[in-house]
């Protein structure tokens with residue numbers, strides 16, 4: 001090998017502030033990073049895949065779901081992660097974009113809220129004691145999903 005870049009990184013081991021499952025869509029990546037910092041998540045274990053929380057809520061197949069669950073398991077085991085942030089976003093291509101909701105942002109948000117809650121339930125079943133928080137990223141910010149209330153209520 002031949003060194004092609006110099007950069008000094010902290011080498012000591014760490015406890016992850018949270019494992020963050022989010023979509024790889026570049027349009028929301030800056031907002032996501034800024035949001036995490038604002039939440040005090042300075043050392044996230046980022047699990048960045050197409051669809052983000054969809055891989056748990058509505059996976060394309062068992063492999064996809066199991067792979068993501070294994071990533072969460074590894075974050076817990078290797079970095080003593082106690083919190084997971086489940087995230088999805090507006091106009092996500094894996095859901096057919098905003099067009100799949102006829103451009104209705106409210107309907108899209110309601111659908112994502114149900115998806116995020118389903119993903120959270122799966123994580124809580126698989127990892128009792130894990131703290132799970134759900135967020136929907138749109139093009140003007142981030143909304144938190146209240147996991148204590150019933151399905152079909154609007155995102156505040």
Ligand SMILES: [Zn+2]
Nearest residue numbers: 023025092093
């Ligand atoms: Zn996406």
